[in-house]
Amino acid sequence: MKAPKVxxxxxxTGGHIYPAIAIANALKEINPAIEVLFVGAEGKxxxxxxxxxxxxxxxxxxxxxxxxxxxxxxxxxQKLIKSYSKAKGILEDFKPDVAxxxxxYASGPLLLAASMNGxxxxxxxxxxxxxxxxxxxxxxxxxxxxxxxxxxxxxxxEKILMTGNPVRKDILEVASxxxxxxxxxxxSADKKTVLVIGGSQGARTINEAIDxxxxxxxxxxxxxxxxxxxxxxxxxxxxxxxxxxxxxxxDFIYEMDLAYAVADVVVSRAGALxxxxxxxxxxxxxxxxxxxxxxxHQTQNAMSLVNCKAAVLVKDKxxxxxxxxxxxxxxxxxxxxxxxxxxxxxxAKPDAAREIAEQxxxxxx
Numbered sequence: 001m002k003a004p005k006v007x008x009x010x011x012x013t014g015g016h017i018y019p020a021i022a023i024a025n026a027l028k029e030i031n032p033a034i035e036v037l038f039v040g041a042e043g044k045x046x047x048x049x050x051x052x053x054x055x056x057x058x059x060x061x062x063x064x065x066x067x068x069x070x071x072x073x074x075x076x077x078q079k080l081i082k083s084y085s086k087a088k089g090i091l092e093d094f095k096p097d098v099a100x101x102x103x104x105y106a107s108g109p110l111l112l113a114a115s116m117n118g119x120x121x122x123x124x125x126x127x128x129x130x131x132x133x134x135x136x137x138x139x140x141x142x143x144x145x146x147x148x149x150x151x152x153x154x155x156x157x158e159k160i161l162m163t164g165n166p167v168r169k170d171i172l173e174v175a176s177x178x179x180x181x182x183x184x185x186x187x188s189a190d191k192k193t194v195l196v197i198g199g200s201q202g203a204r205t206i207n208e209a210i211d212x213x214x215x216x217x218x219x220x221x222x223x224x225x226x227x228x229x230x231x232x233x234x235x236x237x238x239x240x241x242x243x244x245x246x247x248x249x250x251d252f253i254y255e256m257d258l259a260y261a262v263a264d265v266v267v268s269r270a271g272a273l274x275x276x277x278x279x280x281x282x283x284x285x286x287x288x289x290x291x292x293x294x295x296x297h298q299t300q301n302a303m304s305l306v307n308c309k310a311a312v313l314v315k316d317k318x319x320x321x322x323x324x325x326x327x328x329x330x331x332x333x334x335x336x337x338x339x340x341x342x343x344x345x346x347x348a349k350p351d352a353a354r355e356i357a358e359q360x361x362x363x364x365x
Contacts, residue, residue, distance in 0.1 A: 003033035004364045005094060009110035010102035011046035015273040019126060020102040021053045022166035026357035037094050039087065041106035060086055062105055083109035091117055097364040100124065101137060108133045115140035120363040124356060126165050126272030128304050129297035130154035142363050145356045147272060148304055163356050164349020165276035170257035172350055174281050181262035184255060185248040187223050192331050195263035196226045203269050205319045206288055207232040211239050213324025218246050220328050225262060227253045265330050270302035279348040284340035286312045286326055288319050310343035
């Protein structure tokens with residue numbers, strides 16, 4: 001019997017790409033002969049990150065709807081038609097047994113073509129508020145894997161499977177990596193560490209808040225690992241220059257397992273991937289949701305933790321004034337750190353990638 005062929009589509013941000021790669025890795029663990037092809041959006045980060053993970057990818061000329069400028073959307077119908085036509089050609093060439101959509105506009109044309117051409121597909125929705133593409137495609141999906149309760153608000157109840165979000169396996173083992181992590185980041189073993197992550201593209205408000213409060217953090221006796229994204233790296237490096245050995249700055253941290261291992265407190269956006277990783281790493285966290293995220297889904301993600309006393313929320317509009325103060329308060333409160341850590345650990349789903357991969361293979365005819 002020949003090995004199954006699987007197409008995985010979606011992308012645009014790390015929150016879509018890394019779960020997709022985790023699913024592909026889990027498929028390969030189940031059956032190393034499985035052929036996996038990714039389909040993403042031309043010019044987006046998946047075109048770099050997916051080949052780095054060892055998988056082939058084809059880009060579509062699709063773009064998202066620009067919510068702030070109607071004029072910018074004039075070319076959208078043309079891009080959609082072109083992308084659908086190219087997706088149809090990819091299906092004819094690759095002949096997949098099953099398709100997987102991980103959200104983001106890049107998955108739209110491919111899954112639409114799959115539904116029109118009899119290829120069964122599964123959707124993986126990372127957020128607590130379903131995206132437009134996934135809501136539209138859910139009617140044709142065979143299964144929908146979700147990470148939050150009450151998703152029958154968006155999807156047919158009988159299709160939903162509560163699997164959690166797939167994340168990189170190395171984050172499961174962070175407790176044993178602290179010494180290695182301290183050495184990697186060049187930090188001290190006798191100081192508490194704040195890990196600041198603004199998502200795969202950085203976060204201006206968080207960056208500006210940390211920039212303005214760096215002296216306060218260091219003077220209070222803490223050290224910082226700060227992922228800035230590309231747009232803020234130069235300013236951050238200048239700000240951190242006088243704190244050698246106390247502040248580590250990078251535009252992108254590939255060794256996220258070590259970053260979580262060294263962290264006593266995490267400051268983060270509330271994208272689905274970040275939230276899932278923090279749950280698995282069981283770290284006390286302050287979440288600053290991105291208010292412009294589609295349907296304000298990051299606030300919904302954050303509130304699902306806050307309501308379980310599993311995280312602290314600082315609104316984006318208050319972050320420049322409040323974030324560093326809240327971070328120092330949490331670093332000084334060992335009891336609250338313990339409570340947040342224990343509660344967030346209960347929400348972790350360590351086997352999500354494997355469960356989703358098994359569901360994908362059940363759809364192979």
